Amino acid sequence: MSEGPIFQRVALIGLGLIAGSMSLAMREGGLAARVVGYARSAETRDTAREIGLVDEVVDSAAEAVAGADLVVLAVPVGAMGAVAAEIAPHLAPGAILTDVGSVKQSVIDAVGPHVPEGVHFIPGHPLAGTEHSGPRSGFATLFRNRWWLLTPLPDSDPEAVEKLSALVRAMGANVDRMEAPHHDLVLAVTSHVPHLIAYTMVGVADHLRRVTESEVVRYSAAGFRDFTRIAASDPTMWRDVFLHNKDATLDILGRFAEELFVLQRAIRMGDGEHLHKYFTGTRAIRRGIIEAGQDTAAPDFGRAAAKAVR
Amino acid sequence: MSEGPIFQRVALIGLGLIAGSMSLAMREGGLAARVVGYARSAETRDTAREIGLVDEVVDSAAEAVAGADLVVLAVPVGAMGAVAAEIAPHLAPGAILTDVGSVKQSVIDAVGPHVPEGVHFIPGHPLAGTEHSGPRSGFATLFRNRWWLLTPLPDSDPEAVEKLSALVRAMGANVDRMEAPHHDLVLAVTSHVPHLIAYTMVGVADHLRRVTESEVVRYSAAGFRDFTRIAASDPTMWRDVFLHNKDATLDILGRFAEELFVLQRAIRMGDGEHLHKYFTGTRAIRRGIIEAGQDTAAPDFGRAAAKAVR
Numbered sequence: 001m002s003e004g005p006i007f008q009r010v011a012l013i014g015l016g017l018i019a020g021s022m023s024l025a026m027r028e029g030g031l032a033a034r035v036v037g038y039a040r041s042a043e044t045r046d047t048a049r050e051i052g053l054v055d056e057v058v059d060s061a062a063e064a065v066a067g068a069d070l071v072v073l074a075v076p077v078g079a080m081g082a083v084a085a086e087i088a089p090h091l092a093p094g095a096i097l098t099d100v101g102s103v104k105q106s107v108i109d110a111v112g113p114h115v116p117e118g119v120h121f122i123p124g125h126p127l128a129g130t131e132h133s134g135p136r137s138g139f140a141t142l143f144r145n146r147w148w149l150l151t152p153l154p155d156s157d158p159e160a161v162e163k164l165s166a167l168v169r170a171m172g173a174n175v176d177r178m179e180a181p182h183h184d185l186v187l188a189v190t191s192h193v194p195h196l197i198a199y200t201m202v203g204v205a206d207h208l209r210r211v212t213e214s215e216v217v218r219y220s221a222a223g224f225r226d227f228t229r230i231a232a233s234d235p236t237m238w239r240d241v242f243l244h245n246k247d248a249t250l251d252i253l254g255r256f257a258e259e260l261f262v263l264q265r266a267i268r269m270g271d272g273e274h275l276h277k278y279f280t281g282t283r284a285i286r287r288g289i290i291e292a293g294q295d296t297a298a299p300d301f302g303r304a305a306a307k308a309v310r
Numbered sequence: 311m312s313e314g315p316i317f318q319r320v321a322l323i324g325l326g327l328i329a330g331s332m333s334l335a336m337r338e339g340g341l342a343a344r345v346v347g348y349a350r351s352a353e354t355r356d357t358a359r360e361i362g363l364v365d366e367v368v369d370s371a372a373e374a375v376a377g378a379d380l381v382v383l384a385v386p387v388g389a390m391g392a393v394a395a396e397i398a399p400h401l402a403p404g405a406i407l408t409d410v411g412s413v414k415q416s417v418i419d420a421v422g423p424h425v426p427e428g429v430h431f432i433p434g435h436p437l438a439g440t441e442h443s444g445p446r447s448g449f450a451t452l453f454r455n456r457w458w459l460l461t462p463l464p465d466s467d468p469e470a471v472e473k474l475s476a477l478v479r480a481m482g483a484n485v486d487r488m489e490a491p492h493h494d495l496v497l498a499v500t501s502h503v504p505h506l507i508a509y510t511m512v513g514v515a516d517h518l519r520r521v522t523e524s525e526v527v528r529y530s531a532a533g534f535r536d537f538t539r540i541a542a543s544d545p546t547m548w549r550d551v552f553l554h555n556k557d558a559t560l561d562i563l564g565r566f567a568e569e570l571f572v573l574q575r576a577i578r579m580g581d582g583e584h585l586h587k588y589f590t591g592t593r594a595i596r597r598g599i600i601e602a603g604q605d606t607a608a609p610d611f612g613r614a615a616a617k618a619v620r
Contacts, residue, residue, distance in 0.1 A: 078582075127529055131596070147529055176529075186525050189515050190534040196577075197507055200570045202592040204562065205499050215488075215496050219437055219457055224500040226536045232596035235589035242577045242585055252514065253574050257567070260510045264563050267506075267552045272388075275552060279545035282512040286441070286542035 005033040006167045011064040013083055014074035015039040015048045015057075016234070017129060018100045020138025022072065023054045025171040028140045038064040039135070040075075047135045062090040070167070073099035073111070078240035081110030088114040096120045096160050102187060102237070104151045104180035106244035112153070120160035123151045123180065125187070126173060133234035144172035151180040188248035192241055193256060196249070198230035199238075315343040316477045321374040323393055324384035325349040325358045325367075326544070327439060328410045330448025332382065333364045335481040338450045348374040349445070350385075357445045372400040380477070383409035383421070388550035391420030398424040406430045406470050412497060412547070414461045414490035416554035422463070430470035433461045433490065435497070436483060443544035454482035461490040498558035502551055503566060506559070508540035509548075 010032040012019040019037065026032040037054035038061050039045050049057045058064050065071045065087045073080055080099060091097065097119055101107045104123050115121040128146040130137065148168040152161050165175045178186075205224065242249055266274040320342040322329040329347065336342040347364035348371050349355050359367045368374050375381045375397045383390055390409060401407065407429055411417045414433050425431040438456040440447065458478045462471050475485045488496075515534065552559055576584040 149529070178525075185518075186529055189518050190529055193514075194511055194534045194537050196573060197511060197570070199589055199592050200566060200573055201504055201507060202595050203588060204503075204565045204569050206591065206595055207565065208495075208499050208562075219459070219486075219496055219500055224504045226540065227504050228592070228596040230536065231589070231592035233589075235586050235593070238589050239582050239585040243580055243582050246577055246580075249577055250574065252518075253570070253577075255514045255517065256510060257570070259514050260507070260563070260567070263506060263510055264560065267556055267559055267563075270553055270556075272549050272553050275549040276545050278513060279509055279541070279543075279548050281516065282509050282538070282541040283545070285512050285516055286538040 004030070006031050006163065006170065007070040008033045009068040010035045010070045010072065011068035012037040012054060012072050012074055013039075013061050013064060013087065015044050015053060015135045016074060017133050017137040017142070018126060019072065019074035020048075020053050020135055021128075021140065021142035022074070022100075022138075022171065024138055024140035025143060026167075027055075029170050031167055031170050032070070036064050036068065044135050051136065053135055053138070061087050065090050065092075065095075067092055069095050070164070071095055071097045073097070073101070073107075076236050076240040077101040077103050077107060077244045078236075080107045081114070084111040084114040088116055091116055091119045093118040094120075096122060096164055098122050098124045098150075098164055100124060100126055101244075102191070102241045103245040104149075104183045108151070108153070108180055120157050121153065122156055122161055122164050123153075124164070124168075125149045125151070125183065126168075127191075128173070129233070131229050131232040133237070141172065143168075146173050148173040148175050149183055150175060150177045151183050152177060184245050185248045185251075188245055188252045192245055192249050193252045195230055195233065195238060196242065196253070197256070198227040201227045202231040314340070316341050316473065316480065317380040318343045319378045320345045320380045320382065321378035322347040322364060322382050322384055323349075323371050323374060323397065325354050325363060325445045326384060327443050327447040327452070328436060329382065329384035330358075330363050330445055331438075331450065331452035332384070332410075332448075332481065334448055334450035335453060336477075337365075339480050341477055341480050342380070346374050346378065354445050361446065363445055363448070371397050375400050375402075375405075377402055379405050380474070381405055381407045383407070383411070383417075386546050386550040387411040387413050387417060387554045388546075390417050391424070394421040394424040398426055401426055401429045403428040404430075406432060406474055408432050408434045408460075408474055410434060410436055412501070412551045413555040414459075414493045418461070418463070418490055430467050431463065432466055432471055432474050433463075434474070434478075435459045435461075435493065436478075437501075438483070439543070441539050441542040443547070451482065453478075456483050458483040458485050459493055460485060460487045461493050462487060494555050495558045495561075498555055498562045502555055502559050503562045505540055505543065505548060506552065506563070507566070508537040511537045512541040 010026060012023060015037050023035045026035055035054045036056045036058055037048055038058050045057050048054060061083060073083055075083055080101060097115060099107055102125060104125060107123055112121060126143055126146060126148045128142050168175050320336060322333060325347050333345045336345055345364045346366045346368055347358055348368050355367050358364060371393060383393055385393055390411060407425060409417055412435060414435060417433055422431065436453055436456060436458045438452050478485050
């Protein structure tokens with residue numbers, strides 16, 4: 001597929017983990033003739049310039065999007081609306097406008113009204129990330145073998161959707177399409193509530209740390225260590241996720257609390273049979289995930305750390 | 311330190327992940343002149359024989375411990391008492407008896423009364439594991455750079471404790487000592503409750519899978535994927551952990567539920583400031599863990615899977 005770049009000028013609004021990784025992936029693959037970036041923070045812009053994250057860092061969102069045939073909103077979900085309002089008058093006719101927010105319906109509600117006639121708004125969400133953030137955190141392979149969900153609107157131009165899909169695939173990801181509300185429910189289960197739970201557990205440990213001094217950190221066994229990794233994710237991004245996917249998050253949290261109380265009661269009553277049955281059932285889901293190719297069966301509970309030391 | 315083996319005959323009761331890894335580590339390091347193993351299940355014994363996991367697999371616990379200068383109880387916490395009663399008459403005078411259970415006070419209560427005069431009972435707990443179990447799951451490097459907590463009794467012979475510690479260190483682990491009740495509280499926070507939460511979240515997803523078909527599995531993002539890995543751990547082992555560390559688990563679960571409800575309320579009320587402050591705080595703990603050398607800063611949210619595929 002060495003047919004030259006898919007887009008002539010890509011404008012990245014926001015220069016964090018996702019945008020940075022997109023730039024590196026697009027440049028590595030020759031997928032964009034020119035990648036222009038803008039971030040609200042002058043410090044982020046300076047860093048991006050220093051490390052050559054994009055072809056050009058500009059000092060306004062308007063300047064970035066001028067003449068771009070692809071504009072990517074890569075800012076926290078809560079900032080999408082304001083950014084859309086700011087860039088709307090400067091968007092080129094025929095341009096594709098997408099985003100990478102973890103919540104889709106609220107982004108559609110916030111951005112949609114600002115999109116000018118003739119611009120193709122195709123919301124998207126790459127299911128990829130690490131616990132790191134900022135302009136130095138990106139890497140070209142972030143999207144490889146990951147899903148990138150698109151939630152086109154009923155009137156989205158199929159050709160524009162296909163063009164964006166081609167870019168996503170060229171960066172190594174798999175594309176799937178679904179409706180925005182459905183996306184938000186699926187992600188509440190698979191990502192948003194698990195993150196909230198990890199944050200909570202780490203918070204509990206933090207209180208107890210005062211009791212047990214540094215032991216909680218020192219003896220952080222596998223379970224907790226994985227939680228702290230999750231709980232180190234970007235606070236602003238996650239605040240916005242929960243505020244903007246409120247209904248689905250609260251729904252799943254309610255189910256989680258019910259379920260936890262049933263297990264808690266089994267522990268209190270000494271009902272080992274219930275616990276064993278429950279824990280046996282959860283193994284099957286794990287097998288499903290391995291079979292779906294989204295993880296390997298290789299054990300890595302803390303193994304990465306051991307390898308790094310030896 | 312090529313001074314020959316530390317122990318002459320090591321008896322492993324139970325041939326799962328921990329015992330198997332101990333055998334492999336001891337043999338790799340020449341730490342035991344002979345490693346004898348027993349497991350209750352004939353299938354496990356056959357597998358262990360087939361793969362040569364230990365020097366000799368015997369068909370009774372009594373036979374295994376006869377003449378051993380180190381006996382390791384590597385069975386689920388709930389089975390420790392019965393095994394101790396069975397082997398007690400066959401323990402050699404001067405032998406060291408240890409265990410690898412994830413809960414310490416209940417093991418002391420169950421095993422202690424059976425230990426004959428002249429046998430040194432030194433409870434222990436290696437903070438190491440993977441989500442795999444059984445005789446094929448062990449590997450020699452499992453304990454490297456991990457903590458191995460010993461909870462000696464007030465009358466434990468210091469020389470015996472030192473000898474066991476030497477073995478543990480020779481297998482690559484770091485030794486620390488603490489009192490059993492304190493161990494159980496620290497582990498409730500860092501391991502037991504996080505595991506229960508992971509089991510619960512995977513259970514919630516399982517219910518919803520019927521609603522959203524296979525999408526929950528297909529789009530398992532980083533948070534959930536890490537949870538399923540934890541929730542694939544051995545059901546019998548974990549049932550016993552919760553039943554035998556009931557008080558500390560229920561205490562921490564109570565704190566967790568309180569904390570979660572406060573965050574849930576913040577989401578419901580749209581209190582972004584509270585969420586942001588909370589999420590910022592949890593990052594600091596993560597940094598503490600990296601500084602304590604129990605994990606690396608390298609991002610690996612799903613990266614292992616991507617690498618395996620490419």
